[in-house]
Amino acid sequence: MPFDGRNYTSSGLVGPYHAHPEAPMTPRVLSGALRGSYFFGRHHAKLVGVQTYKMFHDIPTRFHTQAMTFNQSTWTELTVMRRNVSEQWTHMVAQIRFAATFSTSRAGWRANHRIVVDNGAKTATGETVTTEIGLMPNMWHSTQPQNFNQSSRAGLAINLFDPAQGISIPEFVAVADIGTGDVTITVEGYCDDAGSNAVRYWPHMITVWAVSAEV
Amino acid sequence: MAKTQTIATVNPLRFATGSGVYFEDLQTVAQQLNWAYGNCHESHVSVQCGADGWGSNTNEVATHGVTFKSSSGLVEKYQFRIRIDPDTVSVLIGAECFMTGSDVGDVKITVGSTSGTLSTFNVAANGTEKTTTLATSSTGTGWQTCKVELNHTTGSSAVEELRFFRVQDSPISSGLPSPVLE
Numbered sequence: 001m002p003f004d005g006r007n008y009t010s011s012g013l014v015g016p017y018h019a020h021p022e023a024p025m026t027p028r029v030l031s032g033a034l035r036g037s038y039f040f041g042r043h044h045a046k047l048v049g050v051q052t053y054k055m056f057h058d059i060p061t062r063f064h065t066q067a068m069t070f071n072q073s074t075w076t077e078l079t080v081m082r083r084n085v086s087e088q089w090t091h092m093v094a095q096i097r098f099a100a101t102f103s104t105s106r107a108g109w110r111a112n113h114r115i116v117v118d119n120g121a122k123t124a125t126g127e128t129v130t131t132e133i134g135l136m137p138n139m140w141h142s143t144q145p146q147n148f149n150q151s152s153r154a155g156l157a158i159n160l161f162d163p164a165q166g167i168s169i170p171e172f173v174a175v176a177d178i179g180t181g182d183v184t185i186t187v188e189g190y191c192d193d194a195g196s197n198a199v200r201y202w203p204h205m206i207t208v209w210a211v212s213a214e215v
Numbered sequence: 216m217a218k219t220q221t222i223a224t225v226n227p228l229r230f231a232t233g234s235g236v237y238f239e240d241l242q243t244v245a246q247q248l249n250w251a252y253g254n255c256h257e258s259h260v261s262v263q264c265g266a267d268g269w270g271s272n273t274n275e276v277a278t279h280g281v282t283f284k285s286s287s288g289l290v291e292k293y294q295f296r297i298r299i300d301p302d303t304v305s306v307l308i309g310a311e312c313f314m315t316g317s318d319v320g321d322v323k324i325t326v327g328s329t330s331g332t333l334s335t336f337n338v339a340a341n342g343t344e345k346t347t348t349l350a351t352s353s354t355g356t357g358w359q360t361c362k363v364e365l366n367h368t369t370g371s372s373a374v375e376e377l378r379f380f381r382v383q384d385s386p387i388s389s390g391l392p393s394p395v396l397e
Contacts, residue, residue, distance in 0.1 A: 025241075027230045033244045034225055041251030049261025049381070052279075079263045080379060082309060082344060084386055086254035 041088040041212075048092065048185055048208035049081040075114070075188040079206050084182050089210040092117060092126065094187055097205045115208070116186045218391045220253050221246035252302070253387035259297040259306075260361075261383070265313070265376040283312075283320045283367040283375040293363040297382060299327070299356045304390045306354055309346035310363075310380040312336035318370030326382060327359035348385055 018029050078096075092115050115126040187206050223243045228234055264281040284290045299306065310322040310333045322333045326349050333345040363380055 025236045027232060027234050027236060030225070030236050030240050030244065031230045033241075034223075034247065037244055037248035037251055040248060041255060044251075044255040046255065047258045049258060051261075051263055081261045081263070082379075082381060083258055083261065083383060084256065084307070086256075086386060088251065088254055 041086070043212065044088070045209050045211040046089070048083045048210055049079075051079040051081070051187075051206040053205065075190050078113075078187045078189050081185045081187075081208055082182060083185065083210065085210055089212050091211050092185055093209050093211050095207045096187065096189075111189060111191050113187065113189045116188060117183050118186070119181065119183045217389060218249045218393055219246045220250040220388070220391055222250055223247040249391055253391050256303070256384035256386045257300070259382040259384070260295060261379075261381040262293075263379050264292075265378055281365075281377045282373060283318075283365045283377070285367065285371045285373045287367055287369075289323060289364040289366045291362055291364045292377065293380075294360065296358055296360050297326070298358050299351055299354065299384070301356045302387065302392055303351050303356065303384045304387050305348040305350050305385045307346055307348050307383050307385050308333070308381070309344050309383075310336075311342070311344040311378045313341055313376040313378045314338050315372055315374060316370060318372050318375050319368050320375055321366040321368055322377065322380065323362075323364040323366065324380065324382065325360075325362040325364070327354035327361075329353040330362075344379065 017023060018026070094113070094115055096113055111131045112128050113131075114128045117124045117126075185208055187208065219242075221243070223246055225240055225243055229236060229240055262279070264279045281292050306326055308324040308326065308331050310324065312320060312322065314320060314337050316338070319335055319337045322336065322345075323330055324333070329349055331347045331349050333347065336345070361382055363377075365377055367375060
């Protein structure tokens with residue numbers, strides 16, 4: 001394999017003795033400096049965008065119209081962002097906070113999210129990240145979901161994705177299949193196993209970053 | 216004098232113990248670092264303000280529901296501050312609207328000391344982002360105040376939406392300035 005330091009994640013440590021005025025320039029120093037320059041680019045993850053939403057309990061009388069009702073397995077657009085991406089970045093990672101209520105048993109209830117990246121000509125779809133809502137012990141559950149008040153707000157489960165298991169595009173797809181330049185990033189979601197039950201879902205905040213994978 | 220930016224590789228023999236290191240190699244490293252820096256551009260703000268057909272209703276209510284005023288005239292909807300790095304050459308501004316009927320609107324985004332107007336959002340432009348770039352020589356660098364204003368130039372409907380806007384640094388592909396000498 002030809003030397004291509006972009007595959008290196010080393011920070012390119014150069015010993016302080018190489019800064020001596022009479023220290024020789026050695027291949028090791030050169031290598032360290034080159035690795036450092038690649039490292040600089042690869043480890044500058046950048047924000048794509050932050051999307052906020054109206055919090056439903058701020059306007060309780062509009063509860064029903066503030067909610068997003070999921071009762072089918074159809075990917076639904078949660079937010080759209082656009083950004084110029086560099087080939088130094090290989091992945092998009094999203095963090096999504098949301099709350100949900102459902103009117104019947106929570107067993108088996110799941111929320112799914114994914115990222116879709118499109119450059120106008122090609123599309124890359126990230127893996128689906130599933131959150132088992134039914135396993136969350138503090139999930140607010142009521143047969144009368146319209147009865148929100150301040151005290152019930154504390155009981156709402158807000159799921160915070162661990163960035164480490166963020167939604168990702170397979171390695172280098174962003175470069176090889178999508179290309180660099182301006183791309184459209186869509187975060188989508190749906191809830192399944194809800195049957196005919198009305199599941200209400202509120203995204204609170206979605207944050208997306210462009211990052212480099214460790215390779 | 217602008218600095219050269221290159222996606223660089225160095226001959227692997229240069230890294231063998233005892234091999235010579237030449238000034239070209241140092242230039243290569245510096246150019247690679249310049250390229251990496253130029254392609255680490257910031258995203259200052261990217262907000263979806265409203266979208267159609269989302270949720271159980273036909274209109275977007277769960278984001279910010281930002282609409283045009285029903286008559287013409289600039290109306291400020293957002294104001295925020297961003298920090299533009301002194302090396303940044305230009306800033307990209309973009310917006311997308313959702314219009315109905317024959318209504319038409321403009322989006323004016325001010326960054327620091329200058330502004331750009333994204334014109335003629337109409338039904339035909341739904342789903343299409345309009346963008347332009349502002350030179351930092353005009354906007355200024357450092358902390359700058361930004362504004363997003365809407366102008367309902369044609370029509371009086373109250374449901375015309377600002378769907379999305381963004382302010383981002385453009386990648387620096389050329390013109391990366393040399394360091395400022397103190």
